[in-house]
């Protein structure tokens with residue numbers, strides 16, 4: 005209860021249009037509440053269909069105390085379960101990815117099928133009912149090659165997001181993708197600082213020489229204000245929509261997600277040093293050239309760039325109040341062959357460099373916020389409206405959960 009009161013007081017003390025009070029970026033108690041009340045109650049991006057193509061392939065995904073096993077079941081469906089054995093609760097899958105026809109608990113070998121049913125439990129006596137000890141399901145949805153899960157039984161609506169995003173994503177053919185490369189970096193900063201940094205390009209010209217070859221730092225491209233009055237965007241949308249690609253700016257009523265297609269600089273086509281495509285066998289078979297990037301974000305776990313030749317996806321996983329895992333995945337056509345259709349360095353070098361530059365920015369931001377001199381500072385209304393929008397979403401979503409919890413506790 006003390007933590008609840010503390011969190012509410014911090015949220016109430018924040019000044020709109022300003023960075024957050026220090027405690028929201030650094031306190032363990034706040035972090036624990038965020039995991040329980042935000043991350044474990046909302047839809048989270050957990051991976052891609054193409055990472056688990058065969059029956060029994062699985063990945064695990066952990067936020068706070070909750071961990072899911074996301075597995076391809078025998079019927080071809082993707083399902084998710086809590087990674088906790090129904091015997092005495094041991095973690096069942098102990099590596100981040102794997103493949104198994106059955107899930108066998110390492111502790112006493114209770115054995116489950118790919119649909120979570122308990123198949124085998126040794127010497128449990130005549131009254132033992134295996135059907136009462138299936139793995140606990142985690143809600144799971146997959147569309148356009150993306151998997152989202154929700155740990156809460158009363159998950160919020162997912163369909164409105166799907167209805168908006170799916171038409172933008174389907175032309176990119178991610179059901180026929182493969183994972184060309186994945187990178188995981190741990191940034192010594194709060195997860196909200198990772199997001200704040202992502203939601204503006206105010207820092208781009210000073211920090212991202214490689215990315216700036218192809219990605220414009222125009223506030224209308226990264227932010228959420230002024231898109232309809234931007235002729236460059238409008239011309240791009242008109243051309244792409246005429247080619248059958250949904251492109252216009254759309255944002256959720258509750259601010260949680262946004263989609264939009266943006267052009268890349270001049271005649272460039274992909275996030276490479278030359279601006280030329282990195283992959284000669286494009287995803288989705290889109291005929292139109294120079295379609296730029298389809299930008300998708302969904303708070304609190306993912307931002308994405310869907311290009312013509314490949315897709316780059318980003319996953320934000322908080323580890324502690326000052327530690328965040330950022331996982332980047334490069335997806336290419338499943339038949340594209342490394343060394344023939346693409347070169348891995350050419351494909352990955354721009355974002356590998358950009359991620360490292362962003363990691364440093366986030367870490368330095370955290371260190372400065374930890375200073376006794378820190379006080380919340382103003383966001384640029386021109387370049388940082390996307391950050392304001394993120395912070396507003398966070399304060400509203402977290403505040404709502406805190407209010408509901410204190411109502412229940414009263």
Ligand code: 3BY
Nearest residue numbers: 201202203204205208226
């Ligand atoms: O990944 C992105 O979309 C953002 C846009 C601006 C900064 N960052 C690179």
Ligand code: FES
Nearest residue numbers: 089091092109112
């Ligand atoms: Fe899993 Fe005992 S805890 S079999």
Ligand code: FE
Nearest residue numbers: 201208212362
């Ligand atoms: Fe950046």
